[in-house]
Amino acid sequence: MRFTLPAALAVGVSTLIAGPTPAAASPPAEQLVWRSCPDEDLAKAGAQCAEVTVPLDYSAPGGRTVKIAISRIKATAGPKRGILLGNPGGPGGAGLGYLLSLRPALGAVADQYDLIGFDPRFLGESQPISCGTPPPPGQPGVRTNPRKDFDSAIESARDLAERCHETNAALLPHASTRNAARDMDAIRAALGAGKLSYFGTSYGADLGAVFTQMFPARADRIVIDSSTDPAASQYELFQRTGRPLERAMDEWAAWVAGHHSTYRLGRTATEVRDTVWRVLKHAGHTPIPVDGNRISAHVVRLMLKQSLHNQEHNPALAALVRDLVAADAGTLTKPGPELAAMLGLLTSPELEASLVGGALFMCGDGGWPAGGWPKNPRTYWHNMQRSRAAEPVFGPYVNGMIAPCAFWKSTPREGGTAIGNNVPVLMLHALRDNNVTYDGALALHRRLAGSRMVxxxxxxxxxxxxxxxxxxxxxxADEAVNDYLRGGALPTGDITC
Structure with missing residues (x-):
């Protein structure tokens, strides 16, 4: 099973926020020093790595600088098309090896481009920000309740915000999607390219849309997969996933009911739903003991949410829920691989870095204060309680996930980006995406007047x-992307696969 952080524990969605959109002047090209890549997979692929120097603050180009780590796999076939950058999303995801991961899907198209990966500023190898030493990981008590768990989440978010401010106050205002787009343009200039092509997914898709708005003349072939509504705040985008997640749960429950002999979770979708609800209700007061951990209702909801993203994960989620049912009954001797993998993810040493990376860009984007996150914890609690009737499984999660942005002390240096242009863009979206909703992509599609949607x-x-x-x-969908990157012509109309 593949999981994404910080989407798992932060918000998993990004936003493009209305605001002024002046484009920065193209930075001068620099002489890059290429070396072997420290990443083993990149090295095996014959990639080289370098650093591009960019301004910390583009309004003060002679001031402090930041080093952006990039990788390059050179084109091997002619005629060379140019450079193809990529971003895997997050926000907060490092992308030095992202284009290497896309190479199998690109096939022969990859040979026509210099494939350029990069870690956005303050992430990965690009002068990463650390927010001090986190407190030891906590566990819910043997007995808890929804309010106690909520208050604990508030304190965790507040702690991360305070630690980031104490250690990086001068840097935080410069972590933003607009500056990431400017850094992309600086990479283009450093590589001596007149334009850049781009593939971005999730937050990376939104970053690509921002690039087309800020640098329309420098956009070549742009592909964005799984984007969001540019008029919605981050918190609104997260709230909107509640009902699609409930529908995904219904779809999964029907599948599990058809495999009752294997999973024993219920013979009908309603029975499967009831089984999940019993686990959630019990975990909300008596966290489930598993392998030295205690799993709260909030974490159960997180596990369900992450596993519902892809329909192919139906069996893995069923096995995970089966283990939770057994653990709740006190009969689980050892977690299976699905539950063990999820517990490993939640307790991994990379978790703190993922949370910090997500917070940097969620909280650094302007428009609304700190990306539209309400400041008053009562707002989240009220929305949680109100959502329970219509969205019993996921409403409390998507309405009550309070981000560090609610307590962020840094003020964004500029507003966000109002999207509205006719740059040619190929968009892709899954109809039943429950992480970033399809209607949000349609909203962006309307604002990108030159786009086509798959x-x-x-x-x-x-x-x-x-x-x-x-x-x-x-x-x-794969053919549409590869045809566009190969030939440069968008489909004549929108496509449904």
Missing amino acids: TADIRSHGVYGRGAEGLTAVPC
């Missing part, structure tokens, strides 16, 4: 290159 009738977060990830491929 819709896949699947439950997935991400459409292109699924086969390379061990998921079911969407051939017509």
Whole structure:
């Protein structure tokens, strides 16, 4: 099973916020020093790595600078098309090896481009920000309740915000999607390219849209997969996933009911739902003991949410829930691989870095204060309680996930980006995406007047290159992307796969 952080524990969505959109002047090219890449997979692929120097503050180009780590796999076939950058999303995801992961899906198209990966500023190898030493990981008590768990989440968010401010106050205002787009343009200039082509997914899709707005003349062939509504705040985007997640739960429950002999979770979708609800209700007062951990209702909801993103994960989620049912009954001797993998993810040493990376860009984007996150914890609690009737499983999670942005002390240096242009863009989205909703992508599609949309009738977060990830491929979507990157012509109209 593939999971994404910080989407798992932060918000998993990004936003493009209305505001002024002056484009920065193209930075001068610099002489890059290429070396072997420290990443083993990149080194095996023959990639080289370098650093591009960019201003910390583009309004003060002679001031402090930041080093952006990039990788390059040179084109091997002619005629060379140019450079193809990529971003895997997050926000907060490092992308030095991202284009290498897309290479199997790109096939022969990859040979026509210099494939350029990069870690956005303050992430990965690009002068990463650390927010001090986190407190020891906590566990819920043997007995708890929804209010106690909520108050604990508030304190965790507040702690991360305070630690980031104490250690990086001068840097935080410069972590933003607009500056990431400017850094992309600086990479383009450093590589001596007149334009850049681009593939971005999730937050990376939104970053690509921002680039087209800020640098329309420098956009070559732009592909964005799984984007969001540019008029919505981050918190609104997260709230909007509640009902699609409930529908995904219904879809999964029907599948599990058809495999009752294997999982024993219920013979009908309603019975399966009831089984999940019993686990959630019990965990809300008596966290489930598993392998030295105690799993709260909030974490159960998180596990369900992450596993519902892709329809191919139905069996893995069923096995995970089966283990939770057994653990709740006191009969689980050892967690299976699915539950063990999820527990490993939640307790991994990389978790703090993922949370910090997500917070930097969620909280650094302007427009609304700190990306539209309400400041008053009562707002989240009220929305949680109000959502329970219509969205019993996921309403409390998507309405009550309070981000560090609610307590962020840094003020964004500029507003966000109002999207509205006719730059040619190829968009992709899954019809039943429950991480970033389809209607949000349609809203962006309308604002990108030169775009074409490829819709896949699947439950997935991400459409292109699924086969390379061990998921079911969407051939017509893969072909549409590769045809566009190869030939430069968008489809004559929108496509449904």
